[in-house]
Amino acid sequence: MELALSLGDTPKPFTFLDKTPKMSSKDVGFCMGLGSAFSGRSDEKRETREGEDRREVIRDARERRLLSSDPPVQLDLLPFSPVPRSQPPTQLRFPWLADNLVPEPAPSDGTGKGLDVNRFPAVAIAAEEADDGTALSSPNSTVSSFQMDFCVRNGGRTKRDLEVETERASDDDENGSTRKKLRLTKEQSAFLEESFKEHSTLNPKQKLALAKQLNLRPRQVEVWFQNRRARTKLKQTEVDCEYLKRCCETLTQENRKLQKELQELRALKTSQPFYMQLPATTLTMCPSCERVATTTTTTGSSGATAGNNNSTTNKAALSLAKGRLYQVEQAHMHQAQPHQAAS
């Protein structure tokens, strides 16, 4: 069994506890969560309130549920640099925002990276709205879904992207039984990433709008978000594992230090007869949970005889030892209380 405590020389190994006042005891020490990537939910909720669609109300409740479980410590694992809310991306347009639904003229700055919303065909979305039910989940349905007319101006398009689009166009013909692996273009991925920063989950309206804008099927957008959440969670788990590993190392170090200190105190106790006058303090371990409890008993000796010829040095050492012992007892007190009462 190992016991780690924070004493005077290591004052705050659990500073994260101070940041989590609302956490219950069972949550103590495990601060997981996502950072600013989810901060846009409140805006979404504000917007969905207006529609008051029943399904959106359900989603709203779900998101509140998710939010309520969001841990306080925020770690932003997203690979993109965060975009300030006050400065939305100038070229990416999020379809669920009302003004984004209005067709915008193509940027004239020649950057060639904007998404030409106007030129997206409504084929995919219309077909999707028609078959968003059973057909969406059918295997091998991705092949026929790509009328890849993804209208990204040539700037950000790589050769591979062009190849992919060509392949997709040709895939429409075969409609074979093999599950063809599609690959989202960089622009599509980037756009989805930006969307994910705003909302880690999508309501149907957002999904449809996003699918329309990217010329994907809503099912594909939905799957992408599912996988994206899974990736985020996986990365978060890795971060948490690292953190716990470091915690473990710190506690082990602390434990060694305490063991050493305990040995020194015991040595001092045996070498100084005067020390025996102090109340005998023992550390006992609860056999069930292996927590340490302290018990203090008085020895009953007066101690008047041995203490008279102590040197000043011994007195100082004794004073230090007493103070240290008191610290150790106090540190153990919190853990020990219920067990002492039980015993």
Added chain:
DNA sequence: TTGGTAATCGTACTTACCTCA
């Protein structure tokens, strides 16, 4: 008011395909 049921959406896990070293 309560219980059963269907619909919907989420997560977890898995599979299959693709890319790249």
Added chain:
DNA sequence: TCTGAGGTAAGTACGATTACC
């Protein structure tokens, strides 16, 4: 050219929640 590892889109199973009857 072959191959194995890693990434990722998509499929599947299952649970939670809600509305409806």
